[in-house]
Amino acid sequence: MSSVRKTETIPQWKQEEVDELVDFIDSYASVGVVGMAGIPSKQLQSMRRDLHGSAELRMSRNTLVTRALEEVNQGVEELTQYVNGQVALIGTNDNPFGLFQQLEASKTPAPINAGEVAPNDIVIPEGDTGVDPGPFVGELQTIGAAARIQEGSIQVTEDSKVLEEGEVVDDDLANVLTELGIEPKEVGLDLKGVYSEGVLFEPDELEIDVEEYRADIQSAAAAARNLSINAEYPTAQTAGSLIAKAAGDAKAVGLFAEIESPDVVPDLISKADAQLRAVATQVEDEDALPEELQGVEAAPAPTEESAADEETDEEEQADEEEAAEEPDDTDEDEDGDGGEGLGEMFG
Numbered sequence: 001m002s003s004v005r006k007t008e009t010i011p012q013w014k015q016e017e018v019d020e021l022v023d024f025i026d027s028y029a030s031v032g033v034v035g036m037a038g039i040p041s042k043q044l045q046s047m048r049r050d051l052h053g054s055a056e057l058r059m060s061r062n063t064l065v066t067r068a069l070e071e072v073n074q075g076v077e078e079l080t081q082y083v084n085g086q087v088a089l090i091g092t093n094d095n096p097f098g099l100f101q102q103l104e105a106s107k108t109p110a111p112i113n114a115g116e117v118a119p120n121d122i123v124i125p126e127g128d129t130g131v132d133p134g135p136f137v138g139e140l141q142t143i144g145a146a147a148r149i150q151e152g153s154i155q156v157t158e159d160s161k162v163l164e165e166g167e168v169v170d171d172d173l174a175n176v177l178t179e180l181g182i183e184p185k186e187v188g189l190d191l192k193g194v195y196s197e198g199v200l201f202e203p204d205e206l207e208i209d210v211e212e213y214r215a216d217i218q219s220a221a222a223a224a225r226n227l228s229i230n231a232e233y234p235t236a237q238t239a240g241s242l243i244a245k246a247a248g249d250a251k252a253v254g255l256f257a258e259i260e261s262p263d264v265v266p267d268l269i270s271k272a273d274a275q276l277r278a279v280a281t282q283v284e285d286e287d288a289l290p291e292e293l294q295g296v297e298a299a300p301a302p303t304e305e306s307a308a309d310e311e312t313d314e315e316e317q318a319d320e321e322e323a324a325e326e327p328d329d330t331d332e333d334e335d336g337d338g339g340e341g342l343g344e345m346f347g
Contacts, residue, residue: 017064018071021060024068025069025091030197031079032089032091034089034090034188034190035085037084037086039189045205047188049108050104054094054102056211059088060089079195100194103190110183110184112174112184114171119165119186121161121163122160122177123160124145125159128155128229129155131179132154133153134154139176143172145176230241255267346347
C-alpha cells in the first residue's frame with residue numbers, strides 16, 4: 001500500500017506576511033522577541049514612537065513569526081522558543097546591550113489589578129496617607145498594614161509589606177493600592193531573547209552595571225600597564241615611561257660613579273659644591289676661608305634618592321606628554337554608532 005505525501009499549503013496572504021517578516025529579520029543586525037502582555041494601547045504607541053530611529057517593532061501571528069524565523073534559519077530560529085503569548089519581533093542595528101538598556105529605561109510604573117501576580121514585594125510606606133478618618137483605616141488593617149488615625153488623618157505608622165513577590169493580588173489589596181496611588185509594577189516591552197552576530201542573548205546576560213563594568217576595564221588596563229612597566233616589557237602605551245625610567249636609572253648610576261657625562265656633569269658640579277660648602281661650615285676660623293665661602297650654609301648634595309625623584313618627575317612628564325599626544329575621542333565613542341570599546345558594547 002502506497003502512502004501519499006501531502007504538501008502543506010498556506011493562503012497567499014499568509015505567505016506574503018511571512019515574506020515581509022523574513023525581510024524584516026534580514027534587515028537588522030540584531031533581532032529579538034519582546035513580551036507585550038498588559039501594555040495599554042496608548043502606552044504601546046508611545047513606546048513605538050520612542051523607539052523610532054533606533055529599533056522597530058513588528059507584530060504578527062505567532063505561527064507566522066515562527067515560520068519566518070525558521071525560514072531565515074542562520075541561527076535566528078533559536079528565537080522560536082520565546083514565541084508564545086503576546087509577543088512581537090524587535091529589530092535594531094544597535095547591539096543587544098544597548099537594546100536591553102533602552103527597553104528597560106522605557107518601562108513606566110503602573111497600577112496592579114486583582115488577580116495579577118505581584119512582580120515583587122508590595123510595601124505600603126510609612127507616612128500620612130492623606131485620607132480623612134473613616135472606614136479606610138480598617139481596609140488598611142485588613143490587608144496587613146500598620147495604620148491608625150492620627151493628627152486628623154489616617155497614618156501608616158511603619159513600612160508594611162502587604163504581599164510577597166509571586167503572590168496573587170486580591171480585590172481588597174487592589175482597591176487600597178488604587179486609593180493610595182501606589183503603582184507596584186512596571187509596564188514595558190519585556191525582552192525575552194535577542195539574536196545578534198551568531199549569539200543568542202537572554203536578559204540575565206544583558207543586565208549588567210555599565211559603570212561597574214567600565215571601572216573594571218579601567219582597573220584592568222591600569223594593572224596591565226603597571227605589569228608592563230615592572231616587567232620592562234615595552235608596548236606602545238608604556239615605551240615612553242620605560243625610556244624615562246631607564247634614563248633616570250642611568251643618570252643615578254652616572255652620578256654615583258662620578259662619570260663625566262654631559263648629562264651628569266651639572267649634577268656632579270652641584271654635588272661637589274655641596275660637599276665643599278659642607279666642609280666650609282666645619283671651619284671655625286672663617287678668615288681662613290676664601291671670601292666666597294665665608295658665611296655660607298651647607299647645601300644638600302645630589303644623591304641617588306634625588307636622582308630617583310628626578311626619574312619619577314621625568315616619567316610623569318612622559319606620561320603627560322603621551323596623554324597629550326593621544327587624540328581625545330571620548331565624544332566620538334559616546335556619539336558614534338559603531339566601532340570598538342565600551343561605546344560599541346553598550347550603545
